[in-house]
Amino acid sequence: MLRIAVQSKGRLFDDTMALLSEADIKISTSKRTLLTQASNFPVEVLFLRDDDIPQTIASGVADIGIVGENEFVERNEKADIIYRLGFSKCRLSLAIHKEENYQGLSWFNGKKIATSYPGILRNFLERNGIQADIHVITGSVEIAPGIGLADAIFDIVSSGSTLISNNLKEVEVVMKSEAVLIGYPGLSPEKKTILDELLFRIEAVKAAEDKKYVLMNAPTDKLQEIIEVLPGVKSPTIMPLATEGWSSVHTVLDQKCFWEIIGKLKALGAQGILVIPIEKMIL
Numbered sequence: 571m572l573r574i575a576v577q578s579k580g581r582l583f584d585d586t587m588a589l590l591s592e593a594d595i596k597i598s599t600s601k602r603t604l605l606t607q608a609s610n611f612p613v614e615v616l617f618l619r620d621d622d623i624p625q626t627i628a629s630g631v632a633d634i635g636i637v638g639e640n641e642f643v644e645r646n647e648k649a650d651i652i653y654r655l656g657f658s659k660c661r662l663s664l665a666i667h668k669e670e671n672y673q674g675l676s677w678f679n680g681k682k683i684a685t686s687y688p689g690i691l692r693n694f695l696e697r698n699g700i701q702a703d704i705h706v707i708t709g710s711v712e713i714a715p716g717i718g719l720a721d722a723i724f725d726i727v728s729s730g731s732t733l734i735s736n737n738l739k740e741v742e743v744v745m746k747s748e749a750v751l752i753g754y755p756g757l758s759p760e761k762k763t764i765l766d767e768l769l770f771r772i773e774a775v776k777a778a779e780d781k782k783y784v785l786m787n788a789p790t791d792k793l794q795e796i797i798e799v800l801p802g803v804k805s806p807t808i809m810p811l812a813t814e815g816w817s818s819v820h821t822v823l824d825q826k827c828f829w830e831i832i833g834k835l836k837a838l839g840a841q842g843i844l845v846i847p848i849e850k851m852i853l
């Protein structure tokens with residue numbers, strides 16, 4: 571049995587549970603127990619505050635965990651990043667009052683900075699030879715300058731709207747973060763086998779993300795041009811239609827370039843274009 575530590579509630583919870591579910595691992599979260607066993611896969615899930623996840627892995631209490639990279643780096647515990655999961659993307663930044671005239675890092679010399687990430691901040695300031703006073707608070711960091719608690723803040727930024735509503739501006743991005751799968755460095759061969767199977771499933775889910783299976787009818791005399799605009803995983807599947815002069819084309823398209831390509835296909839005479847989500851993809 572592989573034990574995985576996940577956040578019990580908060581920003582990571584929904585995407586973490588969705589990922590496990592898409593990997594066809596059935597976990598009941600309705601009972602609100604701290605530890606739950608999957609019904610169809612040899613894993614048990616331990617629900618914790620995200621702060622405690624790195625230490626739980628390093629001490630071997632859980633084998634793997636899903637946590638924000640920012641939290642993992644801050645805790646500085648002995649564990650490895652096994653897989654970058656691509657959700658909960660954010661950055662850790664320094665921000666100051668929007669009216670301040672900022673010309674560089676030396677602005678922070680002698681200043682007081684409020685943060686929940688003192689380890690990462692201290693490291694950054696030392697690397698850059700800045701002497702500042704770090705004031706640790708666990709939440710509502712953005713209000714610290716407004717109430718005279720600090721001159722600046724170092725906190726999570728995503729859209730930047732929390733900064734704007736507190737009259738702050740982001741002046742330095744110190745690290746970028748996303749959810750990561752971390753693991754205990756010394757897993758037994760049995761647990762390693764389960765982890766490999768889990769990773770295989772996660773990779774199949776991730777590979778299918780933002781991909782669409784696209785089918786269309788195309789005039790056979792335009793096939794060559796149509797194939798040239800398709801950047802599918804491999805070459806498209808072409809099948810003749812019952813109607814003379816028409817073919818069916820099947821391919822996989824990336825969401826990012828989807829509308830641009832569909833436009834080109836239509837211009838080349840493609841019709842009856844069907845777009846189907848893909849659940850998993852094994853490359």
Ligand SMILES: Nc1ncnc2c1ncn2[C@@H]1O[C@H](COP(=O)(O)OP(=O)(O)OP(=O)(O)O)[C@@H](O)[C@H]1O
Pocket residue numbers: 577578579580581582618619620621637638639640641658659660726727728729747748749
């Ligand atoms: N606005 C955001 N956009 C994207 N990702 C975010 C955002 N805020 C936080 N995160 C990421 O999600 C992680 C968890 O955030 P959350 O706010 O749930 O933490 P928390 O309040 O410390 O939770 P817990 O109660 O488990 O200690 C953060 O460490 C960060 O990696």
Ligand SMILES: O=P(O)(O)OC[C@H]1O[C@H](OP(=O)(O)OP(=O)(O)O)[C@H](O)[C@@H]1O
Pocket residue numbers: 581709710712725726727728729730731732733
């Ligand atoms: O740049 P933004 O998109 O505004 O996101 C940044 C904010 O998001 C997080 O807080 P959250 O919304 O989770 O609230 P809380 O930590 O106060 O509960 C984080 O602590 C920042 O305050």
Ligand SMILES: [Mg+2]
Pocket residue numbers: 619620621
């Ligand atoms: Mg926390």
